Amino acid sequence: MTAVPAGQADGAFALRLRGVCKNYGKTAVIRDLDLSVARGSSLAIIGPNGAGKSTVFDLISGRSKPDAGAIWLHDQRIDGRPTHTIHRLGLSRSFQVSQLFTRLSVIDNLRCAVLWRMGYRYMFWRALSGLRDVNQRATQLMEQIALTPQRDTLAQALTYAEQRALEFGITIAGGADVILLDEPTAGMGRGETQRFIELIRCLTRGKTVLTVEHDMDVVFELADTVAVLVQGELIALDSPQAVRADPRVQQAYLGAAALPPSAGGHGVC
Amino acid sequence: MTVTTRSWRQTALRAGPWWLYGAAWLLAPLFFPSSFSLGLLSQIGIGIIVCLSYNILLGQGGMLSFGHAVYSGAGAYLAIHTLRLLADGWPVPVVLVPLAGGLAAVLLALVLGWVSTRKAGMPFAMITLGIGELVWAIALMAPSVFGGEVGISADRDARPALGSWTLGPALHLYALVAVYTLACTGLMYGFTRTPLGRLLNAARDNPQRLGFLGFDPRMVRYLAFSIAGGFAGVSGALTALQVEVVGADMLSSQRAGTYLLFTVLGGTSVFAGPVVGAVLMVFALAVFSAWTQAWLLYLGLGFGLVVMFMPGGIAGWFAAGGLRRAGWQLRSRPLDSLLVVLAAWMAATGWVAMVEMAYRLQLRAVMGERVDFFFWQLQAASATSWLLCGAAAVCGMFALARLLRAPAAVAPSNAAMERRT
Numbered sequence: 001m002t003a004v005p006a007g008q009a010d011g012a013f014a015l016r017l018r019g020v021c022k023n024y025g026k027t028a029v030i031r032d033l034d035l036s037v038a039r040g041s042s043l044a045i046i047g048p049n050g051a052g053k054s055t056v057f058d059l060i061s062g063r064s065k066p067d068a069g070a071i072w073l074h075d076q077r078i079d080g081r082p083t084h085t086i087h088r089l090g091l092s093r094s095f096q097v098s099q100l101f102t103r104l105s106v107i108d109n110l111r112c113a114v115l116w117r118m119g120y121r122y123m124f125w126r127a128l129s130g131l132r133d134v135n136q137r138a139t140q141l142m143e144q145i146a147l148t149p150q151r152d153t154l155a156q157a158l159t160y161a162e163q164r165a166l167e168f169g170i171t172i173a174g175g176a177d178v179i180l181l182d183e184p185t186a187g188m189g190r191g192e193t194q195r196f197i198e199l200i201r202c203l204t205r206g207k208t209v210l211t212v213e214h215d216m217d218v219v220f221e222l223a224d225t226v227a228v229l230v231q232g233e234l235i236a237l238d239s240p241q242a243v244r245a246d247p248r249v250q251q252a253y254l255g256a257a258a259l260p261p262s263a264g265g266h267g268v269c
Numbered sequence: 270m271t272v273t274t275r276s277w278r279q280t281a282l283r284a285g286p287w288w289l290y291g292a293a294w295l296l297a298p299l300f301f302p303s304s305f306s307l308g309l310l311s312q313i314g315i316g317i318i319v320c321l322s323y324n325i326l327l328g329q330g331g332m333l334s335f336g337h338a339v340y341s342g343a344g345a346y347l348a349i350h351t352l353r354l355l356a357d358g359w360p361v362p363v364v365l366v367p368l369a370g371g372l373a374a375v376l377l378a379l380v381l382g383w384v385s386t387r388k389a390g391m392p393f394a395m396i397t398l399g400i401g402e403l404v405w406a407i408a409l410m411a412p413s414v415f416g417g418e419v420g421i422s423a424d425r426d427a428r429p430a431l432g433s434w435t436l437g438p439a440l441h442l443y444a445l446v447a448v449y450t451l452a453c454t455g456l457m458y459g460f461t462r463t464p465l466g467r468l469l470n471a472a473r474d475n476p477q478r479l480g481f482l483g484f485d486p487r488m489v490r491y492l493a494f495s496i497a498g499g500f501a502g503v504s505g506a507l508t509a510l511q512v513e514v515v516g517a518d519m520l521s522s523q524r525a526g527t528y529l530l531f532t533v534l535g536g537t538s539v540f541a542g543p544v545v546g547a548v549l550m551v552f553a554l555a556v557f558s559a560w561t562q563a564w565l566l567y568l569g570l571g572f573g574l575v576v577m578f579m580p581g582g583i584a585g586w587f588a589a590g591g592l593r594r595a596g597w598q599l600r601s602r603p604l605d606s607l608l609v610v611l612a613a614w615m616a617a618t619g620w621v622a623m624v625e626m627a628y629r630l631q632l633r634a635v636m637g638e639r640v641d642f643f644f645w646q647l648q649a650a651s652a653t654s655w656l657l658c659g660a661a662a663v664c665g666m667f668a669l670a671r672l673l674r675a676p677a678a679v680a681p682s683n684a685a686m687e688r689r690t
Contacts, residue, residue, distance in 0.1 A: 083480035084479075084480045084482075084483050084484055084485045087481055087483040092481065093481055095478075099477065101470065101471040101475050101479075102474045103470065103473075103474050108467055108470075111467065112467060112471045112479070112484075115464050115484075117483065120464050121464075121484075122484070122488060123463060124466065124496070126463060127459070127462045128466075129462065170482065174483060
């Protein structure tokens with residue numbers, strides 16, 4: 001299944017997956033997945049636990065290699081390439097469990113995240129504090145994710161919500177144009193979630209965004225297309241309204257989650 | 270970033286520790302002019318360079334290396350061979366020999382580091398251990414180059430070091446070591462403030478995430494490893510200039526273990542930690558070992574205690590406000606604090622005396638039976654001495670355990686401390 005009608009030029013897609021398979025031992029986690037994501041669109045991947053949502057992210061971002069199939073970022077093959085190469089081509093991801101530099105301060109986490117894109121690479125002959133553009137960008141990001149008061153706090157000493165904000169901050173810091181967000185609002189309260197969705201929407205404007213999300217309210221607010229993954233197979237790909245009305249989705253998703261999708265997500269909080 | 274403009278006074282104050290550090294190196298020869306103490310001071314400088322370089326790996330990069338002596342040893346061997354060539358009439362000033370040693374070590378680290386830094390964590394530690402043993406074995410197999418167990422010797426003052434100035438006198442060598450120590454300390458501190466220095470911390474904390482930010486964590490480790498190897502080479506070359514003989518033990522993993530032990534003792538989380546560690550290293554190896562046969566035992570015990578009760582090392586303890594906490598203790602509960610100190614002293618005295626007596630019983634022929642201990646004279650063969658010391662040790666430990674069991678008496682929480690102050 002594809003998100004756009006056949007015949008459209010490949011250049012319109014930020015990301016394409018063709019026949020992607022992934023097995024762990026004898027278990028097929030992802031089966032023959034075809035997925036195309038149009039440039040600038042926002043796709044949410046939903047599905048019951050164990051459907052392979054995070055595995056799809058791992059395959060795209062290079063954390064693991066597909067056993068079969070191909071993945072293109074714009075017009076570059078990226079399947080099986082190392083994570084840092086994929087990032088350099090313009091793809092960035094966040095994690096369900098925050099992956100921060102725990103013993104670095106907030107500002108240093110952000111500085112590390114912007115260095116590559118600003119062309120400083122593995123520089124060891126200039127002081128970090130002297131790199132004006134890096135510091136400006138990191139400070140700007142810090143203001144955007146509202147962590148300015150915690151500038152010099154170590155990442156490990158932040159509250160849970162602050163860590164989630166920093167996780168999102170370093171994900172978008174490099175200016176990648178394809179962004180994968182793995183349950184960005186997991187574990188947040190209702191009010192926090194609402195504010196955070198606003199933040200995501202504001203800071204990823206114009207970018208291609210893929211989100212794995214349990215919370216259907218978040219899905220409806222963030223995504224213009226919803227992909228439903230069940231047992232490693234894509235069973236629906238459509239607008240949120242259409243997906244919600246799809247009887248197959250209702251059966252698969254409700255059967256597993258035992259909650260109406262519109263009732264405000266599963267009971268994380 | 271809001272770049273705050275600092276006045277020159279603030280800048281000077283912030284650089285305070287550096288002024289002290291520089292002044293200490295400048296003034297030390299005035300207070301310790303004997304060639305023995307100048308030799309010790311030179312050893313301290315050399316130790317500071319190598320421990321700081323080791324901490325680039327351990328503290329800043331989270332890389333536990335058992336093979337760091339390979340690089341200090343490489344610098345030492347290159348230096349000693351260069352000295353021999355210089356004696357044959359090569360027109361190179363001796364003051365540049367440490368630089369050559371550093372360069373050689375960088376080149377070696379660029380080769381061996383490519384293998385070592387493929388992995389982080391435990392595999393890294395094992396690879397460095399393997400390479401360390403390998404290099405040591407090769408050194409023993411090629412005595413013409415490495416001199417075997419005896420080593421290769423050369424004269425540091427066979428040629429002028431710079432102009433007509435030779436390195437012969439201890440003071441001259443000290444001056445050279447001091448200059449190199451200050452320069453290397455400055456450079457390594459500078460390194461911690463560069464992009465690569467910060468990325469190295471990031472690779473320590475979460476290498477996977479660093480990969481998702483465009484950096485290859487392996488390349489970060491590799492470059493840092495080579496830089497650390499280079500500084501180790503400088504220190505090795507200075508060692509060669511000081512002792513004028515280099516043997517295979519310069520490359521041994523036992524030596525690398527010594528770097529590890531004293532770097533941890535000084536503290537890996539603070540830049541100055543390895544400086545503290547290096548001072549302790551020279552005191553332990555050169556001074557303390559002359560006082561008592563049992564110095565390794567005390568060293569092991571002390572190391573264990575520091576690891577258990579000061580997880581950040583000695584410098585880390587100070588940096589985390591340990592002194593302030595201790596002072597607060599003393600002021601708020603002077604009697605309890607005094608009792609704790611007394612009990613600890615009693616237990617330690619008892620144990621130390623028994624250890625000393627046990628050593629004398631073993632080595633009666635060499636050391637005799639008398640133990641001169643503060644104001645007392647103990648006899649290793651006398652039951653009274655043993656009873657007395659045993660009683661002191663047991664009572665002291667018992668009292669200490671009782672005193673420490675009441676937690677409020679000894680260790681108030683930070684929060685409690687904040688409330689009171």
